[in-house]
Amino acid sequence: MKVIDAHTHLLAPEWVPLAIRRAWARQAAARRHPARDPEEILPRVVVGQSDPTGELTSGALERAGVSAAVCPVIDWSRAAGQQPDPGDVSIRDVNRLTAEACEASAGRLFHCAGVDPRHPEARTLVEEALAAPTARGLKLYPATGWHLDDPAHAWQYDLLLERGGVAIVHSSPRGGEPLITTRSRPSEIAPVLAHHPDLVVVLAHAGFDAWWMEAAEIATGRAHAYLELSLWQELADRDYPEFRRRVRLIVGLVGAHRTIFGSDTLRGPATDPDGRELQRWIDQWTALAEPFAGDAAVLSGEQLALAMAGNAAQVYRIQDQ
Numbered sequence: 001m002k003v004i005d006a007h008t009h010l011l012a013p014e015w016v017p018l019a020i021r022r023a024w025a026r027q028a029a030a031r032r033h034p035a036r037d038p039e040e041i042l043p044r045v046v047v048g049q050s051d052p053t054g055e056l057t058s059g060a061l062e063r064a065g066v067s068a069a070v071c072p073v074i075d076w077s078r079a080a081g082q083q084p085d086p087g088d089v090s091i092r093d094v095n096r097l098t099a100e101a102c103e104a105s106a107g108r109l110f111h112c113a114g115v116d117p118r119h120p121e122a123r124t125l126v127e128e129a130l131a132a133p134t135a136r137g138l139k140l141y142p143a144t145g146w147h148l149d150d151p152a153h154a155w156q157y158d159l160l161l162e163r164g165g166v167a168i169v170h171s172s173p174r175g176g177e178p179l180i181t182t183r184s185r186p187s188e189i190a191p192v193l194a195h196h197p198d199l200v201v202v203l204a205h206a207g208f209d210a211w212w213m214e215a216a217e218i219a220t221g222r223a224h225a226y227l228e229l230s231l232w233q234e235l236a237d238r239d240y241p242e243f244r245r246r247v248r249l250i251v252g253l254v255g256a257h258r259t260i261f262g263s264d265t266l267r268g269p270a271t272d273p274d275g276r277e278l279q280r281w282i283d284q285w286t287a288l289a290e291p292f293a294g295d296a297a298v299l300s301g302e303q304l305a306l307a308m309a310g311n312a313a314q315v316y317r318i319q320d321q
Contacts, residue, residue, distance in 0.1 A: 007262030048270025060275030072139035073114030099132035137166030230262030256303035
């Protein structure tokens with residue numbers, strides 16, 4: 001069966017602003033008691049999830065039998081109103097380096113550019129980034145502190161409609177400081193869907209975990225809204241029957257033709273470098289077309305094919321190589 005991972009990431013430590021890496025170090029330090037020193041953790045942040053050239057990702061995809069993947073770029077540079085550090089790699093360069101890695105992948109990797117619309121030169125940055133051959137749309141990450149329905153940012157939706165691009169919107173409460181995660185609630189996406197009914201919008205993570213039902217309800221009745229279920233492998237691992245129940249409900253409300261497989265892997269030397277975790281996630285999806293513990297199949301073979309690759313291929317314009 002053809003598989004497209006519609007959500008994975010290419011990262012390097014220097015691509016993530018220093019202020020964000022410090023915040024992640026503080027988060028990691030606070031997860032234990034007594035808390036550790038964040039400055040001792042900082043040098044290791046993102047190092048294990050580093051794959052700027054996409055070589056690890058391409059190899060893992062090949063071993064897992066995945067034909068292509070979409071790599072969204074996140075612009076954290078103005079999170080919570082912060083100003084970029086002089087030593088940070090600019091978002092222009094992060095988009096360029098991501099595009100170069102995808103172009104070097106021989107048709108396996110595609111990407112969605114990421115630009116915070118509050119940059120003074122945001123429109124220029126977006127236009128430049130969307131011109132890359134592997135660019136398929138724009139990753140919107142309002143949790144950094146902006147509102148999706150702010151009229152000042154409506155130009156990005158008009159531009160995507162003009163270019164035939166996709167808006168992939170972060171819709172999970174995950175993130176921690178310094179993010180304002182409620183800006184990414186599925187209900188915050190509703191005005192965009194109402195004001196731009198022809199815009200293709202992918203709800204990344206489909207509200208996982210606290211907002212999943214809200215995501216399903218928001219997408220219901222919106223012909224161009226898709227639910228992408230990256231991160232949901234956490235649920236499948238801890239409670240597979242519940243995962244099946246939720247997917248069955250989503251398919252009933254939104255349709256298998258608007259449900260998309262993804263992983264949200266931050267791949268690197270320490271994070272699924274060989275693709276084994278990705279293969280497990282694929283297996284958990286393919287099992288949805290089979291009975292389980294007395295439960296009938298959740299998806300037909302045709303529906304499974306749509307969710308695993310067909311929908312992503314259409315939305316992100318990914319042709320067979």
